[in-house]
Amino acid sequence: MVSRTDFYYFSPTGGTKKAGEAFCKAISVEVKEHNLGIRGKETADPTGDLAVFAAPVFGGRIPALVSEKIKALEGSGKKAVTFVVYGTRAYEDALLELNQAVSHQGFQIAASGACIAQHSMAPEVGKGRPDEKDVSEITGFAKQVESKLDNCIRTGVTVPGNQPYKEAMTIPAPPISLESCSLCGKCEEVCPTAAITVNEGHIATDPNTCILCMACTAVCPNQSRILPPPLQERMEQMLGALKDVRRENEYFTL
Ligand SMILES: Cc1cc2nc3c(=O)[nH]c(=O)nc-3n(C[C@H](O)[C@H](O)[C@H](O)COP(=O)(O)O)c2cc1C
Structure with a gap:
């Protein structure tokens, strides 16, 4: 086991945290949480042996506030594992964007995951995920990563995504x-x-x-x-076809 992990996450409705936490608990004796969603709080540099980053996917990207908070960190060659968590539709450029942001700060990415959570705008999509099966799978992934960590080389993992990234989504209307x-x-x-x-x-x-x-x-x-009812209806129409889809998590290692 890793003795201490710094867990950086943004998880407005809890799904991202649950997925990332399952990984952290399985790989580390102690987990120090850094909630990137707390306003005005400075993000502390990692002091543990491993840094884990977990971000939700918004419009195929990671939220800008996650990128901004990551920019304040000093990786100093520390090993990192990254996750994006999405609502069954697609994660598009989000994992590439997260990995590039994390690498840019001097972390070495040893592994990444793209995991599923309940869609926060259409809760019938991926309802209840990450569920027991997801948690047990993520735990297995943590064990696999643990066995590879010592041999991790500098090049980082290859993940899907394009550059330039998709344009950031526009907000049709607030809640x-x-x-x-x-x-x-x-x-x-x-x-x-x-x-x-x-x-x-x-x-x-x-x-x-x-x-x-x-x-x-x-x-x-x-x-x-x-959500304003017309927007809620639009989301449900757009995503309704995914209600019965069980999308699988994806894992990437060196
Ligand atoms: C504004 C917004 C945009 C989203 N865009 C996507 C998307 O592009 N693809 C997708 O599969 N899920 C998308 N989702 C669903 C979230 O990625 C998913 O529900 C995630 O688990 C939210 O994280 P949280 O539970 O930690 O808040 C979006 C959700 C919101 C609120």
Whole structure:
């Protein structure tokens, strides 16, 4: 086992964290978590023997805030394992983008994965994933990576993706708050980009700052925070065909 792993993740609705954590727990005695979604918090350099990065896929890319936070890190030749986590549709250029960002900071990437989680905008797609089977598979992958870590060479893994990357997705509309909203402020607290403010009697969301990560909808204690219904319908239409698809996780090693 690796004695200590630094686990860097952004996981607005929990799927990315679950997949990355399964790997970290299987490969390491101790795991130090670095939540990249916490506003204003400086990201600390790794102090363990391995760094694990996990990012969700948004429009075939990784969220810009993940790239920005990675830029603050000093890899110093440390070994890293990277994951993108996506909602069954496709991960396109996201894993390549993550690996290039991580390598650029001086990490050596020993292995990568593209794993499935429930789609945060269409929860019927990949419902309940990562599930027990995923976790047990990711655990097996961790054991395989562990046995190869010492022989890891400098070149890094080859993963799918194109450059220039796909254009970053545009945000059609931010989530809205229903009348049942109790103004508890949890959405404001959890928003990674400070797009939400609780103003006298109502919730205001800045459409230019919102990245549509869905953290606010997931944290709402009474389901009062939702996607605007026309957007929700559009997403379900677009992704509906994937409801019965069980996409498999993919793993890449040296
Ligand atoms: C704005 C947005 C864009 C997304 N784009 C994609 C995509 O391009 N391909 C895909 O398969 N899933 C996509 N998803 C689904 C997420 O990648 C998936 O639900 C992921 O697990 C979210 O991570 P989290 O559970 O850690 O929040 C998207 C979700 C959101 C909110």
